Amino acid sequence: MATPLQLGFTDYEQTYAKKKTRRQIFLEEMEATVPWDSFLALIHPVYYKPTAKGGRPPFPLEVMLRIHLLQQWFTLSDPLMEEMLIDTPCFRRFAGIDMIDDRIPDETTILNFRHLLEEHQIAEQILESVNQSLSEKGVMLKEGTILDATIINAPSSTKNKKGKRDPEMHSVAKGNQWLFGMRCHIGVDAASGLVHSVVSTAANIHELKTAAERTHGEERVIYGDAGHIGIEKRDAFKGCEAEMRIAMKPGERRVLPDTAEGRLLNLVETAKAHFRAKVEHPFRIIKCQFGFRKVYYRGIRKNDLKLKMLFALANLWIIRERCPCIA
Structure with a gap:
């Protein structure tokens, strides 16, 4: 010290x-x-x-x-x-x-x-070390995983020495808005809300393509938003015994009939959404608390290592009162 x-x-x-x-x-x-x-x-x-x-x-x-x-x-x-x-x-x-x-x-x-x-990829080792310590102390239980992703904007300006945008970043449409940057995919422990997996890609890479990298294989249940519909059909999840609790498409939910069955389905979707809300907390910490709202380096690799360090520190911030020191 x-x-x-x-x-x-x-x-x-x-x-x-x-x-x-x-x-x-x-x-x-x-x-x-x-x-x-x-x-x-x-x-x-x-x-x-x-x-x-x-x-x-x-x-x-x-x-x-x-x-x-x-x-x-x-x-x-x-x-x-x-x-x-x-x-x-x-x-x-x-x-x-x-x-x-x-x-x-x-x-x-x-x-x-x-x-x-x-x-030397120290950030990746730090994230693994923090999560290993939390698992040993019983804070991270590994019985369930919540999957989600967020887009982090990159500078779209070409006013630089090369006169080009970052070739590793990509444009993608979200709703009625076009965004340029990268996508950060995470896997969050369902019990504690702590991040155990981080994968970084260009913004146009779909969430399903990184789903296997964000699970550890010990889950009994996997949660995901509507972007993860069809996850059980992926080769990596064939034969997987974990229960898939994936959200219904928003359009389908809006037209649910006003019947006993329709209201029950709507309540089930609400319960799923309340549970999945844990995955938003780490994103809030790195974006609002640590200020990482846009890409600061060129290339996916540098930003991936920065994100892994940020999520390791976010895990420590989340558990600071429950487990003041994990050393």
Whole structure:
């Protein structure tokens, strides 16, 4: 864990203020919830080591990890992250940086650390590690899975050096609106509402094509919206013993007859919708709380790794009160 810091005047003002800001409260909660030792153990084997040739030593791994998590939680670019460390005392305290004695990582150092995590797919390992710990503690039960997907917009402008849009993104019609970007498909534990699977594709890839990748094979029941109609006919689900509770098409539901049978079917669909609502909570956290409403990198792979890190952190946010520390 970070060592105690020598506080400046601004740090003292914030530390001993009568009222804590929402940002301070959030960071204190995540400080107690994040399994730091587990995360550090995943990154340590690939982190830069001092060499006999000398040169400036690398920043402490924990400092860089904390800065990276701040980037995810507050949707900060590499240059803006450097500025926020200079400008914001609570960020420096969380990162373990002493403004008087320590260097502050510049934007290039922050960029290189992010690239290191991407190169070794650390985000995917972190999501697996978090979910494994939650399963061992009985928080994630794995008896049911809720499937859903959301479209994340990408810049459609061609005002860039190449004069082209991102070739890996795609346009798709949703209702009467055309969107350009990627689609994030997730599988959510039906009991806890925690994300256990994340698959990223272009926006025009149908949800059914990734359904098998978002289930773990131990489900007794699988929930999905109307986009998953016909899932039992897919080769991956033939012989699957899990009960499929897929929503009726909205058009069919609207014309249900006003009879006892029609009203019963409508109540069943309402019950399904209430249960499926759990899948929207992780989307709300990454879009509204963490601010990931649009694609920030070019290509599916980079954004897929960012999403896996965000959903791992979203899982920790969801369980912060039930299970304050999973380490």
